[in-house]
Amino acid sequence: MRYDVGIIGGGVIGLACAWRLAQAGAQVAVFERGQVGHEASWAAAGMLAPQCEMMHYPPQRVAQAKRKAMFGLCHQSREMYRAFADELLAATGIDIELSLQGHSQSDWRIPGILYVLEAGDKAAIAAIREKFPASQFIASGSPEAPDFGSLLSSRPFVKQDDALWLPDEGQVENRRLVRALHMAITKVGVQIHQQESIERVRVEGSRITSLINSEREVQCAHVLLCAGAWSGQIQGLPRECLPPIKPIAGQIIALHEKINAIRSIVYSRHCYVVPRRDGHLLIGATMEDTGFEKSVTVGGVTQLLGAATALIPALSHSSITDQWAGLRPGTPDGLPVLGRTAMENLYVATGHFRNGILLTPVTAKLMADCLLKDVEPPAEFSLQRFQENQAEVEAGRE
Ligand code: GLY
Numbered sequence: 001m002r003y004d005v006g007i008i009g010g011g012v013i014g015l016a017c018a019w020r021l022a023q024a025g026a027q028v029a030v031f032e033r034g035q036v037g038h039e040a041s042w043a044a045a046g047m048l049a050p051q052c053e054m055m056h057y058p059p060q061r062v063a064q065a066k067r068k069a070m071f072g073l074c075h076q077s078r079e080m081y082r083a084f085a086d087e088l089l090a091a092t093g094i095d096i097e098l099s100l101q102g103h104s105q106s107d108w109r110i111p112g113i114l115y116v117l118e119a120g121d122k123a124a125i126a127a128i129r130e131k132f133p134a135s136q137f138i139a140s141g142s143p144e145a146p147d148f149g150s151l152l153s154s155r156p157f158v159k160q161d162d163a164l165w166l167p168d169e170g171q172v173e174n175r176r177l178v179r180a181l182h183m184a185i186t187k188v189g190v191q192i193h194q195q196e197s198i199e200r201v202r203v204e205g206s207r208i209t210s211l212i213n214s215e216r217e218v219q220c221a222h223v224l225l226c227a228g229a230w231s232g233q234i235q236g237l238p239r240e241c242l243p244p245i246k247p248i249a250g251q252i253i254a255l256h257e258k259i260n261a262i263r264s265i266v267y268s269r270h271c272y273v274v275p276r277r278d279g280h281l282l283i284g285a286t287m288e289d290t291g292f293e294k295s296v297t298v299g300g301v302t303q304l305l306g307a308a309t310a311l312i313p314a315l316s317h318s319s320i321t322d323q324w325a326g327l328r329p330g331t332p333d334g335l336p337v338l339g340r341t342a343m344e345n346l347y348v349a350t351g352h353f354r355n356g357i358l359l360t361p362v363t364a365k366l367m368a369d370c371l372l373k374d375v376e377p378p379a380e381f382s383l384q385r386f387q388e389n390q391a392e393v394e395a396g397r398e
């Protein structure tokens with residue numbers, strides 16, 4: 001069997017790209033080293049939060065043009081989620097529990113994020129307002145904002161002028177997103193090979209001819225690398241085709257809180273608290289440069305619970321129901337890597353760092369356009385950008 005496209009990596013990015021390509025008639029195979037969607041896609045909290053992310057990421061040292069391109073991409077993808085959720089529901093019957101203003105939602109939560117300010121945040125927010133005038137912030141005391149009593153059905157824990165209400169931000173239930181994409185691609189005939197990591201590729205001239213592991217050698221006309229934190233590890237590729245990806249671990253704790261008192265996401269510089277439809281609260285997340293280690297540690301749990309209970313003291317009465325860690329695929333500048341490579345038939349869609357769930361719809365569209373119509377994603381996201389700054393790349397690979 002020779003596939004039109006072989007996708008390395010079955011996280012939400014690989015699955016969504018597979019869906020779009022197969023919908024357009026391509027014969028697609030996905031190779032996943034474990035179980036589809038059970039790495040970063042499973043570990044995530046599912047926030048769709050470009051404004052919150054842009055307060056602190058990418059770092060200020062990253063050029064303004066890149067930051068602006070990143071904000072634009074994140075914003076575009078968030079806005080695509082309503083149609084994406086509806087399309088997945090129609091294709092699979094799975095509701096991905098999108099909580100986003102303007103999308104029908106039948107639960108007790110209120111879409112939006114309450115961003116609780118701390119010393120130092122005012123400057124970041126002022127910078128965002130100035131540089132991205134289109135982004136909407138509503139001060140929590142303004143008439144458009146819901147009062148804290150409706151966001152937090154128990155007692156308010158911040159004063160009105162200590163927070164911003166961001167009504168356009170939202171969330172999805174990322175594990176449902178994984179299940180929906182898995183079912184959707186099965187229905188359109190994508191071949192899914194789980195527990196099959198691609199260890200190396202066979203190269204002839206400037207083309208990949210096949211993907212190789214201990215089970216098989218598979219011929220593919222095109223190859224799309226979506227292996228998240230593992231994207232830099234494929235043997236046989238020239239160095240300039242390997243994206244400079246570094247795993248950045250994040251730990252999350254799940255709480256159960258009986259009275260559904262937190263009705264919106266609460267976000268601060270030190271943690272976020274994400275209410276799920278089923279009553280769980282996710283407390284995330286650490287940022288740890290510890291290689292491929294993804295343990296839940298005493299230090300991580302202490303840090304998260306300390307930050308969460310400082311933010312919302314009433315959480316100290318909640319029960320802890322679960323905890324986990326995942327590996328974000330980090331890049332030297334914090335932007336994803338999307339598009340063509342120096343090999344004629346190798347494409348990349350990886351390095352989504354903190355925004356893999358958010359960027360899933362737009363990435364799938366951009367990569368389908370790239371493979372099928374030869375339309376390149378914006379240059380700010382190209383692999384080529386790292387050729388221009390080798391020092392940054394080396395730092396990213398360390
Ligand atoms: N998107 C939030 C995180 O990566 O922790």
